[in-house]
Amino acid sequence: MSVQEIAEKVIPPNYPPDLYKIRHSAAHVMAQAVLEMFPDAHIAIGPPIEDRFYYDFDLPRTLTPDDLAQIESRMRDIIKGDYPFTYRAVSADEAKKIFADQPFKLELIAGLQAGQVNDNGNPVNEAPEITVYTQDTFTDLCRGPHVASTGQINPDAIKLMSIAGAYWRGDEKNPMLQRIYGTAWRTSEELEQYLWRLDEAARRDHRVIGKQLDLFSTNEEVGAGLILWHPNGGLMRKTVERFWQDLHEASGYDFVYTPHIGKSTLWETSGHLDFYAESMYAPIELDEQDYYLKPMNCPFHMHIYTSHTRSYRDLPLRFAEMGTVYRFERSGTLHGLLRVRGFTQDDAHHFCTPDQVEAEIDFALNFCLNMLRAFGFEDFQAYLSTRPEKFVGEAPNWDRAEAVLEMALKRAELPYDVDAGGGAFYGPKIDIKVKDALSREWQLSTIQFDFNLPERFDISYVGADGERHRPYMVHRALLGSMERFFGVLIEHYAGVFPVWLCPVQALLIPITDDQVAYCQEVAAKLKAAHIRVQVDTSDNRMGHKIRQGQEQKIPYMLVVGKREVENDAVSVRLRTEENLGAMSVDDFIARAQQVIADKTGL
RNA sequence: GCCCUCAUAGCUCAGUGGUAGAGCGCACCCUUGGUAAGGGUGAGGUCAUGGGUUCAACCCCCAUUGAGGGCUCCA
Numbered sequence: 001m002s003v004q005e006i007a008e009k010v011i012p013p014n015y016p017p018d019l020y021k022i023r024h025s026a027a028h029v030m031a032q033a034v035l036e037m038f039p040d041a042h043i044a045i046g047p048p049i050e051d052r053f054y055y056d057f058d059l060p061r062t063l064t065p066d067d068l069a070q071i072e073s074r075m076r077d078i079i080k081g082d083y084p085f086t087y088r089a090v091s092a093d094e095a096k097k098i099f100a101d102q103p104f105k106l107e108l109i110a111g112l113q114a115g116q117v118n119d120n121g122n123p124v125n126e127a128p129e130i131t132v133y134t135q136d137t138f139t140d141l142c143r144g145p146h147v148a149s150t151g152q153i154n155p156d157a158i159k160l161m162s163i164a165g166a167y168w169r170g171d172e173k174n175p176m177l178q179r180i181y182g183t184a185w186r187t188s189e190e191l192e193q194y195l196w197r198l199d200e201a202a203r204r205d206h207r208v209i210g211k212q213l214d215l216f217s218t219n220e221e222v223g224a225g226l227i228l229w230h231p232n233g234g235l236m237r238k239t240v241e242r243f244w245q246d247l248h249e250a251s252g253y254d255f256v257y258t259p260h261i262g263k264s265t266l267w268e269t270s271g272h273l274d275f276y277a278e279s280m281y282a283p284i285e286l287d288e289q290d291y292y293l294k295p296m297n298c299p300f301h302m303h304i305y306t307s308h309t310r311s312y313r314d315l316p317l318r319f320a321e322m323g324t325v326y327r328f329e330r331s332g333t334l335h336g337l338l339r340v341r342g343f344t345q346d347d348a349h350h351f352c353t354p355d356q357v358e359a360e361i362d363f364a365l366n367f368c369l370n371m372l373r374a375f376g377f378e379d380f381q382a383y384l385s386t387r388p389e390k391f392v393g394e395a396p397n398w399d400r401a402e403a404v405l406e407m408a409l410k411r412a413e414l415p416y417d418v419d420a421g422g423g424a425f426y427g428p429k430i431d432i433k434v435k436d437a438l439s440r441e442w443q444l445s446t447i448q449f450d451f452n453l454p455e456r457f458d459i460s461y462v463g464a465d466g467e468r469h470r471p472y473m474v475h476r477a478l479l480g481s482m483e484r485f486f487g488v489l490i491e492h493y494a495g496v497f498p499v500w501l502c503p504v505q506a507l508l509i510p511i512t513d514d515q516v517a518y519c520q521e522v523a524a525k526l527k528a529a530h531i532r533v534q535v536d537t538s539d540n541r542m543g544h545k546i547r548q549g550q551e552q553k554i555p556y557m558l559v560v561g562k563r564e565v566e567n568d569a570v571s572v573r574l575r576t577e578e579n580l581g582a583m584s585v586d587d588f589i590a591r592a593q594q595v596i597a598d599k600t601g602l
Numbered sequence: 603g604c605c606c607u608c609a610u611a612g613c614u615c616a617g618u619g620g621u622a623g624a625g626c627g628c629a630c631c632c633u634u635g636g637u638a639a640g641g642g643u644g645a646g647g648u649c650a651u652g653g654g655u656u657c658a659a660c661c662c663c664c665a666u667u668g669a670g671g672g673c674u675c676c677a
Binding site (some may be wrong): 016045046048056111141142145164169176177181205211383513514544545547561562577578 | 651673
């Protein structure tokens with residue numbers, strides 16, 4: 001196999017090879033431009049990544065946006081030079097000579113010499129062949145592949161995006177380098193398309209929409225990662241929770257409520273203080289006892305289980321709780337509603353006998369998909385994570401649990417990937433990601449076996465044989481957390497929510513003050529019909545009221561003038577700008593109620 | 603946590619080493635207008651917090667708090 005062929009194998013299966021080479025080559029061109037600017041710079045690595053590429057540098061000063069413009073412009077010059085990318089194989093000693101003043105490269109060479117591991121994480125016996133690629137004045141330790149010459153990079157389809165800090169090899173014990181992110185495409189149209197996608201994602205940013213629609217906020221005095229739900233967001237959350245409760249109630253769940261803190265002994269029994277302490281808030285000491293804010297609900301549910309002797313006739317048991325938990329997330333990782341320190345899980349724990357496991361998992365999975373579909377998600381991707389090297393419990397139980405999970409996925413006809421060895425130490429699991437309107441994946445649901453807690457809390461049921469048996473236990477969260485789910489909903493719908501979720505479903509717009517009283521009457525009627533309605537009694541003109549209703553993305557604007565009052569009607573304008581004209585109040589109520597019940601339409 | 607950037611009115615943002623401005627929103631007045639912004643007047647800010655430099659700090663420096671972009675998709 002030629003070096004070129006080996007290089008081609010580096011390209012990930014789903015990565016278009018030409019784009020991979022373009023981005024990889026653009027990274028080298030960028031490194032050349034940076035080295036010309038800072039001859040003493042130390043260069044690290046510069047791979048293509050999804051949609052982009054980057055290169056890490058150790059530089060004498062921090063970069064500015066002006067530097068980026070300059071580097072980008074120099075890159076175009078190098079591209080115009082159409083310098084060929086040439087490679088050659090070198091011995092380790094020769095490589096060390098070439099990169100004598102590049103400590104990161106020397107480290108990589110040493111690693112290559114030692115053999116290290118291949119891309120699958122398996123040790124490689126012989127050291128791979130070391131190659132270097134050169135274009136113009138720049139030579140890099142590199143396995144390729146590259147385009148034939150710099151001229152094959154489209155100068156109108158590259159753009160440097162941002163500067164960020166990044167640890168050498170991603171390890172925070174290592175020095176912090178400066179990373180430049182760039183993107184490169186085949187054509188300027190492709191670049192435009194990519195930039196449009198970024199703009200669209202920014203337009204849907206739940207933090208921005210959350211402010212526009214007055215849904216939630218955070219407050220410096222309250223603390224980072226702690227969410228304040230405003231009345232509009234609160235109304236939406238209540239709607240989601242009510243739906244969630246109804247569905248659970250109709251499907252054999254019991255509702256439980258548990259405290260926010262528990263004694264240290266509880267967390268010792270559960271193992272959280274051994275395995276999870278660094279994600280927990282510091283203890284509160286009272287009466288010489290340590291209490292901890294709960295990072296999970298399960299230990300409490302375990303004790304609800306242990307409060308009785310359970311018979312096999314009682315199983316399956318399903319304890320559901322919207323449980324609010326607190327986890328200490330590192331400050332740099334917090335992000336809007338998507339990564340927070342206090343959140344409410346839509347949690348449940350199932351307990352069942354071994355011969356119920358199959359049905360129970362089928363049930364949980366279908367219940368989950370129904371729940372997600374109700375919120376407008378149709379595109380799912382599942383991940384099955386199996387037994388890791390370190391695990392608790394009996395291997396045969398794991399095998400059975402994994403088989404049950406996989407069968408359930410097949411029966412549900414869900415596309416899934418297997419993450420072999422990716423399970424938690426306590427049990428295998430299914431994670432479900434949904435694709436949103438921009439095809440971005442969000443992980444929401446998880447269904448996990450637990451072979452740890454039943455042991456630790458020594459839970460059991462009495463079987464038909466009169467003996468004590470260990471039940472199977474399953475954790476599951478469907479929406480994940482209310483905070484995160486809300487953030488995903490906002491981005492998925494860009495704030496244009498289905499009617500049933502809208503905080504204000506109809507806005508009554510009197511054209512003049514003369515219609516205010518009538519509007520109030522209609523509003524009372526709509527409220528009685530469980531339609532959330534507001535009357536705009538401001539002295540703004542109708543056009544202005546419509547504009548404001550539109551900006552709040554209110555589904556129905558009900559314009560009321562003299563004619564409507566006379567006919568006991570409202571004139572219905574949809575947020576799509578479609579004008580339905582006048583209809584009777586009763587007809588409107590019927591329409592809205594239908595749309596709300598359908599959870600779709602307008 | 604670490605690197606970089608940022609913090610000015612309720613919101614979005616200008617701005618200057620000599621104690622601050624716009625638009626929107628809000629209040630009031632005029633206007634009673636038929637499907638995305640009618641007009642006027644006014645209130646509202648110890649320029650995130652705490653130190654420091656300076657005759658003088660919103661502006662420069664340091665710290666803190668909060669927010670944003672990142673922190674292996676391994677040559």
